Amino acid sequence: MSFIAKPKVAHPGLPRNELGLTRRDYEGGMSTLCAGCGHDSITAAVIEACWQMSMRPEQLVKLSGIGCSSKTTAYFVSGGHGFNSVHGRMPSIATGAIAANKDLYYIGVSGDGDTLSIGFGQFAHAMRRNLNMLYLIENNGVYGLTKGQFSASADIGSKAKKGEANLQPPIDPVLAALTLGGTFVARSFSGDKEQLVPLIIAGLKHRGFALIDVLSPCVTFNDHEGSTKSYEFVRDNYEEVVHADFIPPAREITAEYAEGDAMPIALHDGSRVLLRKLDPSYDPTHRGKAFNYLRDKLAQNEFVTGLIYIDESSPEFHDMNGTTTTPVNQLSYQQLSPGSKGLEKILARYR
Amino acid sequence: MQHAPASNSASTDTPDRLNDFVIKLANVNGTGSASANTLLMKSIFRMGIPVMGKNYFPSNIQGLPTWYEIRISRDGYVARSGRIDFMVAMNAETYAKDVREVSPGGYLLYDSTWPRPALLKRDDITIFGVPLARICNETFQGVRARILLKNIVYAGVLGALLDIELDVMRTLLGESYANKKSLLDSNLKALELGYNYAKERFACPLPLKVRRMDKTADHIMIDGNTAAALGCMYAGATVGAWYPITPSTSLMDAFKGFCQKWRIDPETGKRNYVIVQCEDELAAIGAVIGAAWNGARSFTPTSGPGISLMNEFIGLAYYAEVPAVIFDIQRVGPSTGMPTRTQQCDLMLAAYASHGDTRHVLLFPNSPEECFYMAAQSFDLAERLQTPVFVLSDLDIGMNDWMCPTLKWDDEYRPDRGKVLSAEQLEQIEKFYRYLDKDGDAIPYRTLPGTHPKGAYFTRGSGHTQYGGYTEDSTEYQIVLDRLKRKFETAKTLVPKAVIDSRGSTSLAIVSLGSCDGAVREALDLLRHRGVQIDYMRVRAFPFGQEVEDFLAAHSQIFIVEQNRDAQLRALLTLETAVEKSKLHSILHYSGLPISSTAIVAGVLASAPEQRLAVGV
Ligand SMILES: Cc1ncc(C[n+]2csc(CCOP(=O)(O)OP(=O)(O)O)c2C)c(N)n1
Ligand code: SF4
Ligand SMILES: [Mg+2]
Numbered sequence: 006m007s008f009i010a011k012p013k014v015a016h017p018g019l020p021r022n023e024l025g026l027t028r029r030d031y032e033g034g035m036s037t038l039c040a041g042c043g044h045d046s047i048t049a050a051v052i053e054a055c056w057q058m059s060m061r062p063e064q065l066v067k068l069s070g071i072g073c074s075s076k077t078t079a080y081f082v083s084g085g086h087g088f089n090s091v092h093g094r095m096p097s098i099a100t101g102a103i104a105a106n107k108d109l110y111y112i113g114v115s116g117d118g119d120t121l122s123i124g125f126g127q128f129a130h131a132m133r134r135n136l137n138m139l140y141l142i143e144n145n146g147v148y149g150l151t152k153g154q155f156s157a158s159a160d161i162g163s164k165a166k167k168g169e170a171n172l173q174p175p176i177d178p179v180l181a182a183l184t185l186g187g188t189f190v191a192r193s194f195s196g197d198k199e200q201l202v203p204l205i206i207a208g209l210k211h212r213g214f215a216l217i218d219v220l221s222p223c224v225t226f227n228d229h230e231g232s233t234k235s236y237e238f239v240r241d242n243y244e245e246v247v248h249a250d251f252i253p254p255a256r257e258i259t260a261e262y263a264e265g266d267a268m269p270i271a272l273h274d275g276s277r278v279l280l281r282k283l284d285p286s287y288d289p290t291h292r293g294k295a296f297n298y299l300r301d302k303l304a305q306n307e308f309v310t311g312l313i314y315i316d317e318s319s320p321e322f323h324d325m326n327g328t329t330t331t332p333v334n335q336l337s338y339q340q341l342s343p344g345s346k347g348l349e350k351i352l353a354r355y356r
Numbered sequence: 357m358q359h360a361p362a363s364n365s366a367s368t369d370t371p372d373r374l375n376d377f378v379i380k381l382a383n384v385n386g387t388g389s390a391s392a393n394t395l396l397m398k399s400i401f402r403m404g405i406p407v408m409g410k411n412y413f414p415s416n417i418q419g420l421p422t423w424y425e426i427r428i429s430r431d432g433y434v435a436r437s438g439r440i441d442f443m444v445a446m447n448a449e450t451y452a453k454d455v456r457e458v459s460p461g462g463y464l465l466y467d468s469t470w471p472r473p474a475l476l477k478r479d480d481i482t483i484f485g486v487p488l489a490r491i492c493n494e495t496f497q498g499v500r501a502r503i504l505l506k507n508i509v510y511a512g513v514l515g516a517l518l519d520i521e522l523d524v525m526r527t528l529l530g531e532s533y534a535n536k537k538s539l540l541d542s543n544l545k546a547l548e549l550g551y552n553y554a555k556e557r558f559a560c561p562l563p564l565k566v567r568r569m570d571k572t573a574d575h576i577m578i579d580g581n582t583a584a585a586l587g588c589m590y591a592g593a594t595v596g597a598w599y600p601i602t603p604s605t606s607l608m609d610a611f612k613g614f615c616q617k618w619r620i621d622p623e624t625g626k627r628n629y630v631i632v633q634c635e636d637e638l639a640a641i642g643a644v645i646g647a648a649w650n651g652a653r654s655f656t657p658t659s660g661p662g663i664s665l666m667n668e669f670i671g672l673a674y675y676a677e678v679p680a681v682i683f684d685i686q687r688v689g690p691s692t693g694m695p696t697r698t699q700q701c702d703l704m705l706a707a708y709a710s711h712g713d714t715r716h717v718l719l720f721p722n723s724p725e726e727c728f729y730m731a732a733q734s735f736d737l738a739e740r741l742q743t744p745v746f747v748l749s750d751l752d753i754g755m756n757d758w759m760c761p762t763l764k765w766d767d768e769y770r771p772d773r774g775k776v777l778s779a780e781q782l783e784q785i786e787k788f789y790r791y792l793d794k795d796g797d798a799i800p801y802r803t804l805p806g807t808h809p810k811g812a813y814f815t816r817g818s819g820h821t822q823y824g825g826y827t828e829d830s831t832e833y834q835i836v837l838d839r840l841k842r843k844f845e846t847a848k849t850l851v852p853k854a855v856i857d858s859r860g861s862t863s864l865a866i867v868s869l870g871s872c873d874g875a876v877r878e879a880l881d882l883l884r885h886r887g888v889q890i891d892y893m894r895v896r897a898f899p900f901g902q903e904v905e906d907f908l909a910a911h912s913q914i915f916i917v918e919q920n921r922d923a924q925l926r927a928l929l930t931l932e933t934a935v936e937k938s939k940l941h942s943i944l945h946y947s948g949l950p951i952s953s954t955a956i957v958a959g960v961l962a963s964a965p966e967q968r969l970a971v972g973v
Contacts, residue, residue, distance in 0.1 A: 062812070063805070063809045064806060066650070084809040087814040087815065088814075091668050091817060097642025100634070101632075101644060103646075105652035106652070130639065134632075338771055342769075343590075344765065
């Protein structure tokens with residue numbers, strides 16, 4: 006494998022966003038994943054989302070652990086810094102990076118192995134801290150990069166390529182996030198760009214920790230019959246409960262919705278997510294109800310997708326810390342040192 | 357005190373033990389003895405007499421034995437001397453052992469409210485019984501108050517016996533309870549009860565006593581963790597991440613305390629710092645690396661078990677060239693070991709932490725004073741060299757109160773943030789490559805997220821080229837790995853130099869590091885007093901500079917003094933310098949208690965060839 010820079014050719018006809026940038030400007034290096042890998046579709050959705058948001062590329066910080074999924078941060082927005090860290094420990098890198106500079110967009114890309122096994126502790130604690138970031142799990146039920154072992158998200162009875170069935174119960178990141186206090190909890194599918202792109206935008210704009218568990222089939226090790234993470238199985242057992250549309254600030258909600266079906270949620274920058282409830286009984290602002298709904302559906306082998314839960318009011322990491330407005334990595338030395346006079350005062354106690 | 361004068365015997369006009377003895381206080385932990393013991397030590401310090409306090413405490417919250425040792429040394433020696441002149445035996449459980457420990461001719465004070473068995477008496481020491489509990493029960497209300505004030509009563513007794521100035525003790529209590537009038541009153545009362553009890557019944561003062569000197573002016577008493585925390589604040593550290601572990605916890609506690617006072621935005625009341633108490637050390641080091649990568653000065657305090665957990669990330673920071681400052685306050689290993697006892701047992705662990713070919717910059721402070729300056733310097737080194745830097749302190753330095761020269765800060769200081777390209781610089785260059793050695797010092801340029809689209813690069817722990825791209829090509833990989841080795845050569849020129857005390861000996865020398873220093877200096881005085889010509893080098897950093905090579909080459913028999921079983925400093929010297937291994941003899945101390953000068957003297961005398969030691973031995 007090698008790192009291949011994609012040639013950047015700007016076709017005059019390509020659509021441009023508010024910054025005058027084309028989708029091409031949000032691309033990264035050439036993917037070295039298997040052809041048809043779900044992860045590549047997620048990469049495309051991230052590129053689309055960043056382009057639609059008119060994000061300045063250098064405003065994006067891309068963090069990841071280790072795995073096929075974690076490699077993808079090299080395949081989008083090459084104008085933003087990337088950090089491919091160690092297996093399962095991206096959340097702590099994110100903690101430090103966000104502590105240092107609260108004014109950038111942070112996207113963490115992880116796998117089901119990276120998040121739910123080796124990194125489960127860090128994942129849980131990043132959520133507790135309500136770090137202001139978007140956390141994507143590219144969930145394929147296996148360890149892709151180490152060639153197809155079951156991961157902790159493998160469903161009971163799901164079969165490995167060689168026929169062996171998984172007997173241990175899965176860890177569902179969405180259920181986990183609901184119990185651990187996640188403030189933006191979503192599930193999607195790599196094959197559903199229409200659902201995924203607005204979720205990514207909303208997740209980046211959410212003030213706090215936004216989790217999107219994206220089912221993302223591994224064509225090489227987990228796309229066969231008997232797998233519950235294959236393209237076919239996911240498509241057949243996929244139920245969207247709440248569709249999220251992203252409405253930028255100062256844009257009207259134009260489409261018509263039946264009363265009770267649409268629910269606008271204001272984000273802190275003035276934009277909104279408009280939730281279209283496909284099941285009118287569902288309430289995406291009620292943690293307990295959301296949890297029960299998901300549990301019931303899972304028992305029937307149905308993957309509930311969409312924006313499952315949202316809470317825009319909880320304090321995020323820096324709110325809880327009471328951090329100053331200027332990112333701490335930009336404070337001047339004068340603001341940080343009490344100087345020799347200060348030292349004299351401090352040391353009075355030690356005489 | 358760092359530089360003890362060479363005089364080591366009492367001059368003829370001073371009574372023998374004046375300002376030169378050791379008090380040991382045997383207490384039960386959780387009974388509030390710390391404040392009384394600090395009061396005694398500080399009073400002597402305020403009287404201008406050099407003093408050192410060492411706390412031997414259990415890994416427990418309440419009910420186990422704890423000892424506090426106060427060395428009063430008119431000559432300024434800070435190490436354990438190996439003798440106990442006055443024992444305050446407050447713990448019935450350890451009484452038998454405590455009685456045995458007193459040096460012949462010494463003294464012992466115990467609570468005579470309840471009789472102690474006669475068989476534990478000794479004829480060669482003087483024993484004072486004071487009914488401390490009874491005095492408190494008769495005077496004070498409440499169980500807790502009575503237990504706490506018992507300690508102040510014995511402080512009063514000692515005040516009278518040792519001739520500690522009562523006014524100084526009163527003033528110190530006044531400072532401690534400035535805003536708590538009722539507490540102050542009861543403490544003053546307890547102090548006087550003890551003082552008067554002794555005055556009335558015993559021949560005060562004893563020959564063992566203190567008298568005002570002028571040797572502590574412009575000095576402070578501070579522990580190494582507090583001093584290191586101050587150093588972090590003065591270095592401009594803004595992100596601290598940690599997971600609690602003895603003996604490092606007080607470093608972050610102190611940093612937090614300083615930040616709450618000095619790092620609050622005056623207009624908004626908001627914090628100019630972020631402290632993250634992480635879920636474990638795996639996360640703490642991750643947060644430090646993430647923050648440093650993103651341009652904040654960040655650090656983590658920990659101890660051996662934490663370093664073990666951090667290993668994988670440390671290798672990433674080394675290879676991806678991310679600054680990080682790690683304080684390892686060493687404690688006794690292996691495994692959980694003895695968490696509240698001291699050792700210098702993490703040298704090898706830290707020097708080569710993580711898998712693959714890795715080597716790290718280590719600093720070895722010898723005192724709280726150096727903890728302060730080296731803490732600040734560690735950030736400059738980490739950012740200049742773009743690599744993890746370890747400050748290897750230990751429990752003895754970190755948690756004990758040491759007398760040291762007042763810390764000074766140069767207002768001209770500006771952090772050395774290293775080679776970080778600004779937006780303007782990026783605007784001007786054609787293309788930025790992360791790992792190119794442009795200046796020939798093996799240190800590349802880096803950029804921070806958010807600065808400029810041209811500055812973006814991909815940080816990875818996997819194989820990378822000097823341009824920053826992914827690689828599995830042998831040559832490309834080796835170019836970067838070889839440069840990292842050269843970068844370590846650059847580090848040699850930047851780290852603090854060894855401190856050398858040379859008397860021109862070409863044969864004998866001692867090499868040591870960190871908290872051994874006080875004991876080594878005292879041992880040098882004792883040895884030189886006996887006519888042994890011996891030089892001394894205290895290494896202050898790894899990698900070792902040229903001066904270390906030169907010193908090793910210039911001596912034929914070298915004693916390496918260190919506090920671990922496996923002679924880790926000796927191992928590091930043999931691996932990383934050209935020294936001939938057979939020249940290096942170990943003097944090892946790893947009991948968990950700080951090393952004493954007597955152990956070093958004995959070690960040198962035992963193994964140095966006799967012809968060289970003929971003089972005076
Ligand atoms: C400490 C450590 N242990 C093991 C590995 C080997 N490893 C690399 S990727 C991986 C699993 C990745 O699975 P997942 O996160 O699901 O990513 P996927 O490849 O499926 O996208 C493992 C076990 C490693 N890199 N580091
Ligand atoms: S092994 Fe699976 S997860 Fe990895 S790139 Fe191939 S298809 Fe994708
Ligand atoms: Mg996977």
